[in-house]
Amino acid sequence: MPSCFKLSAAFLLTATCFILTAVVHSQEQMTTCDSDPFHVHRLTCDEGVITVDEALYGRSDSMVCSEGRSPQEVANTQCAQEGTLRTMSALCNGKKSCEVNTGAFRNPDPCDGTFKYLATNFSCTPTLILIACEDSLAELFCGPQLVLLIHGADYGRRDRTTCTFERPRAQIQNTECLGPSEVVATMCDGKNNCVIPATNGVFGDPCRGTYKYLEVAYTCECYVSWRDTKSGSWYMETVDRILEEHAATDDLNMPSCFKLSAAFLLTATCFILTAVVHSQERMTTCDSDPFGVHRLTCDVGVITVDEALYGRSDSMVCSEGRSPQELANTQCAQEGTLRTISAICNGKKSCEVNTAAFRNPDPCDGTYKYLSTNYTCSDTLILIACEESVAELFCDPGYVIAVYGADYGRRDQTTCTFERPPAQIQNTECLGPSEVVATMCDGKNNCVIPATNGVFGDPCRGTYKYLEVAYSCECK
Template sequence: MLRFRLRDTLLLAATCLLMTPVDSSKSVITCGNANDVQRLRCDSGVIMVKAALYGRQDARICSAGRPPAQLVNTACAQKGTVDILKKRCDGKMTCEFDTHIVRTSDPCVGIFKYLQTNYTCVPAFHTDTCEHSYATLSCSEGQVIFVYGADYGRRDRTTCSHRRPTSQIEDVECSHPTTKVAERCNGKNSCVIKASNSVFGDPCEGTYKYLEVAYVCEFPVNPRGGQFRKVKLQLNKEATPGATAYILVCWNQTISPSAQTRPDLLKTMPSFRLSSTLLLAATCLLMTPVDSSKSVITCDNTRDVQRLRCDSGVIMVKAALYGRQDARICSAGRPPAQLANTACAQKGTVDILKKRCDGKMTCEFDTRIVRTSDPCFGIFKYLQTNYTCVPAFHTDTCEHSYATLSCGQGQVIFVYGADYGRRDRTTCSHRRPTSQIENVECSHPTTKVAETCNGKNSCVIKASNSVLGDPCQGTYKYLEVAYVCEFPVNP
């Protein structure tokens, strides 16, 4: 890997550019037909419903082909609609539902109604934790957790589905909101909670479930009124040796990554000037944060699935343990003899997971891939994976097409990871027969992209068996690449 250096200002600017901007206000309107579906989505951050109308407040909306008598009442609104949608959608990246969920009554008989939902996408960390694994929520020093929303159950057939039988993933109408995560974690700097029926109840017996959580990290309210706080920005020490950036942040209420959505907060902040470096830093604090360190723990049951995920950037596995180093973790119902050895760790676990997951936005696998040996016979073990989400460009290129990697002037490519094959049934699947997309266990890491492209300003490589080999004959494949653009070392 080439080493490079950046001035503080440039580094902060580059960080901001690689961070996902916060979506502005959005509105979706669905006419009141029998089986219509409304879909809310955030490309970054999570949904926060601001207003919702089921009824009619405009004679023009959803009026095509309707007689005037069905449009005449423009003061028609059902009470409680916003509460239904906030409960259903807040804290999710995607929320799709049949509009019949809001038709609890008829607010204006004879009037043709519609559902209009106004929402914003607010910065947040978003985690998916497979059943029997542990969700780990954590914040930087001095900050505390605030949970936007949490759901336990299942609402799609892809999340936490690795090698699961169809019967365990076909019920996608069983995800239920839960307040348990907020009750346990709000106000804490870090928090661990198990995704299990014993904690959340069982909304759909026989279905393999997962826990979705959306949360932010906030500075707690200062009861003594407004003051300045010195916040340290973590810079890449290799990129900027010895560099440390600080900014002064003032507040009267709560300052958080979600501050941009709270104009009342910003109005209370006294005016002050920042140099270009500090201004960039302050801007970054109010943008969607690049995910900090994450941890996922999965107890050592026969066919449990672990899922790593980055909402922005790509996965970089930092550490992994298969064994036991803590007597409390995964200890429920276990006799003391199975927990006694807390110096048990299998060698090579981190290498297995780095090869499997580095450079991907999502990595889901059966934990048996790390059970290459038994590092402590008779001890009940678990898999703990610590990873970060690093800024990167991510591309998917369908078979027979060309992947184009390019950087700005003066920068060069560094490939984090590349895979060729197939690991889901949706990517590059348009009009493909089922037989060509059903094998989702054929994606193999490849070094060809790094060998061809590293150190170049731009690079083109074909996604084909002739270049990358054929990991699964008869399957229509695609090439996944994660890379960054770096300034080379100045000799």
């Protein structure tokens, strides 16, 4: 190949943005067979938030969800419930994950006698979501030469699962109090990093007596520094703005091309990809509430805890309304905090810990303490398919699936639980490993696995289960 490429500034910027866009956009699909009155249809994004593109409740294919069904039950492939797309969009758009019961679409029956399923095609947009439980600090930050752009922020509560670990039931019942706020955009737009306390003092109290959280949707925008060779002035603009204003007319006063070796171009590409799929995160929760919840979450991949502190190492953190004496000791640390947080959170997409777990024995009596965790989001992907759904693993062209692990059963009372009877979600100690997924999917570009007892056996009869798969996409 030629020893170098000559790339215009516009082309290089376009290519860089294309790489970033290709990584953060993905097309997903979920299908749930409607064979149970309480079946749960779960959509989730590893990165960004859900945008529903197509949705069908009925039947358009005689092979989908056909196991054990008579020819008459799968013959009608022109069956569709009116309004399914509208309903799914209203329930799921803009969320990282959502769960819908198939029962919501049964009445009126669109085709009596036909065995139906709920199928949704959706996109994961590049918007990032940060959730900070009440009395935590929302810490938003971007990589070098990237700045924050806030798409939306809400403070309050929209569900009974977020920021609920060991909270009193009465404090999480009101799920209609999440209201938008311009505070985050005002304080953070255009900055490389920003810290916002998730408190009533900053956002007001939309629902007294309810334990709240701050939910922020944002992106990191690429800014490029460049020098006008005529005036000698330096400018800083987004890539989109540069391309929009200059690329079409090629009037940008920059060198007309860059000479890049093939090796350099590949290295730069790998660096961009690595920067996207690995991220450093931080969460700090002030210990001002007997039931304070510390929540860690990854948009991409799973959590690896790097550092954790319960105590105080900084006199300014969580200092609002505290006396100098309560902040003076900055050498306070509870032994074993890193070990405890790692055991609870490592390998999960999100986890919640109550600050009360670290209070006894008190590491520094009289000092006002906080729980702070630095963690990495690795590039391992997690796919969860509720029982009787179909797990669809796939990679971009040129990549193949590498399965790190798969479990079938149940490990918590929040996943795949929407409108399920309580008795079916109580057993949280039945999730067992399985080699089936690796055997069937390793080395393939895409793979479909039914999340059923017929494939994995039944590790806990009477419990509604799910399949959890950790995998990555490797170069061929």
